[in-house]
Amino acid sequence: MFRWIVAGFFAAWPFAASGDPLLRSSDATIRVGNLMPYTGQLAAFGAIGRAEAAYFRMLNERGGINGRTVEFISYDDSSDPLQAVDLTRNLVEAENALFVFGSFGTPSNLAVRKYLNEKRIPQLFVASGDDQWANPKDFPWTMGWPPAFRTEGRIFANYIQAYYPEKKIGVLWQNDEFGRDLFRGMQEGLGDAARMIVADTAFDATDRSLGAQLDLLHKSGVEILVFDGAPAMAAQVIRRLGESGWHPVLILDNAAASIANALRPGGLENAIGVISTAFLKDGSDPAWKDDVAMKEYLAFMDRYYPEGDKEDSYAVFGYAVAETLAQVLRQCGDDFSRENVMQQAQSLKNFRSSVTLPGIAITTSPSDFRPVKEMRLVQFDGRSWQPIGQLFDNAFTGPGGASGTTGNAR
Template sequence: MIAAVDVQVDCHAAPCKPVPRYASLTRQQDLRDISTKNRNRRHAVKGKYAVMSGHADFRRVAFGSEVAGLVGAQLRAGLQFVRASYFMAGAGRCFAKHSRPRVQTERTLTACWTAAGLTYSHVLLVGGVLMFVRLKHALVIAAAVGLVHADAAELPGVTATEIKIGATFPFSGPASQFGAYGKGVIAYINALNDRGGINGRKINLIALDDAYSPPKAVEHTRRLVEGDEVAVIFSPLGTATNSAIVRYLNSNKIPHLFVVSGAAKFTHASEFPYTTTSQPSYATEGKVIARFIATSLPEARIGVLYQNDDLGRDFLGAFKDALGAAFDKQVVAAQFEVTQPTIESQILTLKAAGANALFVAGAPKFAAQAIRKAHELSWKPLIAIPSVASSVSATLVPAGLEASVGVISSSFYKDPNDPKWADDPAIRSYRAHFAKYLTGADIGDTLYLAGTQQAALLEQVLRQCGDDLSRENINRQAHNIKDFALPTFLDGVRVNTGPTVNQAITQIKLRRWSGRAWEEFGELLGVSGGD
């Protein structure tokens, strides 16, 4: 029997005195014998019926009280079990979050145990209850707990309400012009969240400034992965910075989505299975431009001014591949460091070498300096620049719009500054987006558009994932984009990726600056991607 924990007054007995609420049935029989004698003495006429009624009432009250006590005790035990389970789950989540290969597991477990308020009595309680649960119920509970912890382990950066994404951009430093790219990404993510996010989850984009510095890129990327526990690293910009983090991310199976670099090494899907790229490779673009120059000027003396990094070396290698045996005869090369303030001396060297064609394999700042200096020297070579340096605002305006007339580049998107696209629905929509989310920025800088397109690719991948937002599935979907086109792409440009094809954009078209706008010419050139 349940021990008495309270008392009540039973006035069926004579005299009235406290009776345990959870009195035993034996005790109830004793009380009944006493009360029968007293009631019969006081109620001679109706004594029989009064006694019977009193006994029945007492039995009902005693039985009801005992049931209530049983239920109350079970509820209290259940609450204690839930509370202990809660503490254990808290300790488990803490351990799953903070246990790292570089941290002593025993120390982490002890710290989490203490922080969660867990005691041995809690563990014994949970274990004891589970021992009395039927086996199939125990298995169901274990499976449910396992699924919760599996989700925590396999879905880092993902909750019921958000998807955490990490990114680094050069908002400062020698390549700060490319910061506009990152701002374009941020603006699109803000717009996407205002539309409700992805399947009810908002995007929590953590964008850090790496200043175009490989050590900072490594530091920030490790912080994003190990500290912020983002689901993926998205759209990091720069060849040198991506080179510093690509092996770390791939070895840890972190999706390295749509890197903003055309370096050929990132297109090796077998070596970097968790990396995808977002633009045509420098090697491909370089070959297209080299062949165009060779066709336009068969006896050309070509000056190649290149950054002393993977970007510059990839472009130089592309010219070697395109020109073959004629390379040594036709090409004179000059390199520069990305940290240099000016490239005027290199321009003087190439002019003195008799070059009548000039390709500048560098960032917008250096492309602008080369165009402007050539104009100041009244040197009029055929000038070509890569698509990454073809922004009107970041390159052509500083160089001088008139001085830039005739410059050649390539593209895969509609230029919002070109009057011919003024009534295009996609460009009108982009202008409205720009006015709302990039207030005060210069729409002439197409790096904002490139960042916008980049974020739209991320949206497509996440929508393809559905509710499976594990890192493995995000990477799988990034390698499974089929015939996808954005409205701001040139007609015919499509994104197609696969297990061995990790380049998102593989088609380009040449274009020439007219003094007012970029004008495309020739055919859309397809590029084969992958290993």
């Protein structure tokens, strides 16, 4: 079992006695619990947790939060919901975590949501775009962080209608909540034009090959292939298409658009022209070479996460969401009760992470539990992701314009 604690220079972590670990003014630490898939099929996403650990290490070296260090206690659940239940209980009942932060994936977070809400323990900034993290009425202690999967599906639908209104669409989707949400959003976005979808086929995250599914889509005459799944499978699709005579327009979900974990393994030359979405800056994009914030991020990677890949979008994700949590904790002042942590999480006003795209501001409220709402379409040019249009949430009006824009993306 992977266990990772970040607590300052000497890795000292005094645990409180059993009971409700509400921080008092004499406490020197803020205990933060986390689950990540450091092993297993989705291990690529473990870079999120490693970047978060590195961020809190940097933060502690700089004095911590309001005079307190952050203890980041991260367990490996291999994206197994059964493990997630046991490990979350251990984080709360044995490790005395004040709250759970940034845990990855839909199934694992759903498995522990009821437990955390019944105990009134914040389940903050879940690393999943499922709509279920934005339900403050029924689950007031659970909040997501990235844009919704359904929003991304609607973005793809509107883009296709604007640029390829007569093309046949095929959808290759992961058979879980993640895959279903994006596919549902795409169908909603297409509306009556959903007839453009001539074939769709699902796969399990444990499948070793997608050959049969791709052959089915090819035989169906698909001209636009929308892939919704994990990066390892995306790499397989990119490579297979590059080696075949079938070259549909390929659209990847944001989670599968990592240069480090999908495009490079699939062959960068094969990925030229691929479409996706983005809400974070791309560490490989020369457009950010003079950006102060990205210089700071790259310096952070060199010093605190040197084994990480600077082109790994999951590392950028971890850095950005850790910045957001740091803001919440600063707003807590000297009151680190669970109630106040949750109150501050729903009181963010135009907070801007240094590595989200310009124009994206995070605002939350007691009725708005979706911190990051905007994305933009991007296309891979063989080296980095280049923008298509401007920032928008779910509507695209056609070549050269967007509705729902929040300002220029760059």
